[in-house]
Amino acid sequence: MNGQGTTTVSVVMPVYNAATTLAQAMQSVLGQTHRAVELVVVDDGSRDGSAAVIDAFAAADPRVVTVRLAGNSGVAAARNAGIDAATGDCMAFLDSDDWWHPRKLAVQLAWMRAGGMPISYTAYQRVDEAGAELSVVQPPATVNYRDMLSSNRIGNLTGMYDRRVGDGRFQRVGHEDYAFWLAMVRRAGVAGCAPDPEPLAYYRVRRGSLSADKLRAARWQWHIYREVESLGWADACRCFVHYGVNALAKRC
Numbered sequence: 001m002n003g004q005g006t007t008t009v010s011v012v013m014p015v016y017n018a019a020t021t022l023a024q025a026m027q028s029v030l031g032q033t034h035r036a037v038e039l040v041v042v043d044d045g046s047r048d049g050s051a052a053v054i055d056a057f058a059a060a061d062p063r064v065v066t067v068r069l070a071g072n073s074g075v076a077a078a079r080n081a082g083i084d085a086a087t088g089d090c091m092a093f094l095d096s097d098d099w100w101h102p103r104k105l106a107v108q109l110a111w112m113r114a115g116g117m118p119i120s121y122t123a124y125q126r127v128d129e130a131g132a133e134l135s136v137v138q139p140p141a142t143v144n145y146r147d148m149l150s151s152n153r154i155g156n157l158t159g160m161y162d163r164r165v166g167d168g169r170f171q172r173v174g175h176e177d178y179a180f181w182l183a184m185v186r187r188a189g190v191a192g193c194a195p196d197p198e199p200l201a202y203y204r205v206r207r208g209s210l211s212a213d214k215l216r217a218a219r220w221q222w223h224i225y226r227e228v229e230s231l232g233w234a235d236a237c238r239c240f241v242h243y244g245v246n247a248l249a250k251r252c
Contacts, residue, residue, distance in 0.1 A: 013094050013096055025094060025098060025099050027057075042069065042078040042082045044074070044078040101202075123158075
């Protein structure tokens with residue numbers, strides 16, 4: 001990794017009908033204290049005012065790169081299109097209804113550079129639709145592939161990787177964030193939490209979201225264990241139990 005001042009971070013942001021929250025999300029990326037940022041905004045066939053918001057930011061800041069898909073292809077395809085368009089040294093992701101602390105990228109880059117860590121993540125705060133705090137998710141200091149099988153320790157809005165480990169691809173499997181970071185940690189060998197006294201990202205929990213459907217989420221998790229990672233029955237069951245315990249802990 002180059003020195004922090006010259007390391008460009010590409011941030012992929014998929015957008016679908018997000019006009020009410022998009023400006024906050026984009027501004028939180030462009031307002032980072034680490035200025036070498038490329039914000040790749042992928043409009044996934046939005047039919048509200050999202051395109052106008054994207055165009056306004058792009059006209060005002062050359063760091064915004066706009067990708068427009070012909071129709072609504074889903075978040076996995078949108079993120080992959082963003083990865084394909086990105087030119088930075090490191091890759092990060094932020095959805096259009098979440099946002100970052102201004103120091104997030106600077107803290108992660110400094111920590112990755114100092115320790116040679118290929119993948120980093122941070123603590124994050126879960127908030128309700130109005131932005132009120134629900135809980136803080138504090139991940140472990142480091143994780144390997146076996147740790148990740150027990151639970152997704154990397155919040156997608158916090159994860160960042162050095163592109164020298166190779167770009168990953170999002171699969172349309174449900175829990176696509178988890179499948180992505182599971183594969184990336186397996187490839188890199190290890191990932192670590194950039195230490196900071198406060199959460200550096202804010203995840204908006206929406207009522208009725210797909211991730212809020214616990215039974216469906218459990219089915220997705222089982223599918224990843226058995227069909228994506230090809231775990232045997234016993235290993236899959238053991239990991240599934242850990243997954244359930246950790247899922248409850250995140251919401252306490």
